[in-house]
Amino acid sequence: MIVSRLIKPAAVAATAFGILMLPGILAAQAPSRQDAARTSTSGNYLAARHAGAQRDAAAASTYYRAALRSDPKNPELLERAFIASLTEGNIDEAVRLAERVLQTKKNDKTARLVLGIRAIKNKQWQSARLNIAQSVRGPVTDLTAALLIAWTQYGSKDPKTAIDVIDRLQGADWYATFKDLHAGMILDIAGKKKDAGKRLEKVQKSDATALRIVEAYGSFLSRHGSKDEALAVFQGFEKALPNHPLIVDEVTKVEAGEKLPPLVQNAQAGAAEVLYGIGSALGRRGGEDLGLAYLQLALYLEPKHPLALLSLADLYEAMKKPQLAIDIYRRVPADSPLHRNAEIQLATNLDSLDKTDEAKLHLKKLIEENPTDREAIMALGNIERSRKNYAECADTYSKAVSLIANPQKPNWLVFYFRGICHERAKNWPAAEADLKKALELYPDQAHVLNYLGYSWVDQGVNLDEGMRMIRRAVEQRPDDGYIVDSLGWAYYRIGNLEEATKHLERAVELKPDDPTINDHLGDAYWKTGRQLEAQFQWQHATALKPEPDELKKIEDKLKNGMPDDNNATTAEQNTKRNGG
Structure with missing residues (x-):
């Protein structure tokens, strides 16, 4: 989505707005007024507080107003009902409640x-x-x-x-x-x-x-x-x-x-x-x-x-x-020029709700209406890539590439994404060509350096150049846990366990909740004889909900350890090396 920029003040102090800093309350699925009416005052109040904690302004507003009807002189209920209505976007109701707020609190600034x-x-x-x-x-x-x-x-x-x-x-x-x-x-x-x-x-x-x-x-x-x-x-x-x-x-x-x-x-x-x-x-x-x-x-x-x-x-x-x-x-x-962008972004949110088939159909309809709409094509490819439909996303990104007569720097992303899809679909020659093209368009781009460099090291080819590229990526993004993990895992792959452990420990500090990075550190610990620490890292990795196939491999290591001749796991175990 193209994010509209209005103004870039040098600094906008996000000043607290007093009672607007009540627990976040954003609308979702509100209960009916009849349901709220059948609930006690205390029940409505507790339901409203729970809705507020869930950032559900519509429900919070309904429950607070129901409680307020039972206890109309309660200033806290009145204030919370007012703020919930404002945050929900029910301004007519907020106006009515604001007038009541000012009867007892004449200087209420929000009202x-x-x-x-x-x-x-x-x-x-x-x-x-x-x-x-x-x-x-x-x-x-x-x-x-x-x-x-x-x-x-x-x-x-x-x-x-x-x-x-x-x-x-x-x-x-x-x-x-x-x-x-x-x-x-x-x-x-x-x-x-x-x-x-x-x-x-x-x-x-x-x-x-x-x-x-x-x-x-x-x-x-x-x-x-x-x-x-x-x-x-x-x-x-x-x-x-x-x-x-x-x-x-x-x-x-x-x-x-x-x-x-x-x-x-x-x-x-x-x-x-x-x-x-x-x-x-x-x-x-x-x-x-x-x-x-x-x-x-x-x-x-x-x-x-x-x-x-x-x-x-x-x-x-x-x-x-x-x-x-x-x-x-x-x-x-x-009739707004922004309508199509809204439709594209609507599809990405459908996917966020796991309505992926509906999201794809929505985007495909937009593309049928305008086959040259690269924004819609990219959005479809992104959904397919996130859902691991790698052959499909490679084809979709190819449609976007075909619309680029003279690739320029901003086009690096489509080649990078298509390269990821080709690599995951086991088409390394095509993946390598796309990653090289992305670097040609945007030299020193950290994510591309990391992905291509890691892939080379993982395959045992172009080792010196691959390590140089990963180090350069880390220099640019030293606090990116995924990229630091790539450097540590690359050292692991070439047998430098001391450097591998140092960088993987740093990666876990940066990204402690990532199962793959914790798994990598466990492998490095095991290979350096720190087997209790390895077991701890693997156990922690299982608690972080890795992908099912990764969970099975980690559980096998917890049960049997690592064989002496297994100096590294396969590339498929490490797909999160750059968040791609």
């Missing part, structure tokens, strides 16, 4: 923010400002509040005050990017072309690869500058991040002589852009709770905002909630 956003949606600009001004508590919320208030001033037909609000805001250096972008967008739709151009040009020069900045300035130039100037801005982005669907679509339109509309066209859309921009940045930097709340509020204002939808789905994926991600991907508008 104030929610009511402020509701007021923006209703174009009640003064009420929005009053509530949002009371929602601040730190660097992120200060910035958010200032930008939201600026958009309410624009909604009140006072763009001058809106810009003053933004310019008066003092704070961290990374504020400047957000301030200039939103000031530029307000000035643009307010008809202040000269000032808007200065702001947007300034922020674009500070980061020519931030998607929303490029879109804002490029669209501005298409209307108030020249076609060539607009294309230059978009093409600068393309050089760094090629084939982004939104940029491809905008370039096509500009080349056809179209003038692109402003990135946002009213105050409500501007407020949604604030919440999306900061929310997506927070989600990528560990501030999942606040990021999730901001994205849900952005979608309350602009339900079809495709980037907010993709960011929310991406956040659900990071939180290992594939069904939630699927539900969000299905909301991406069919």
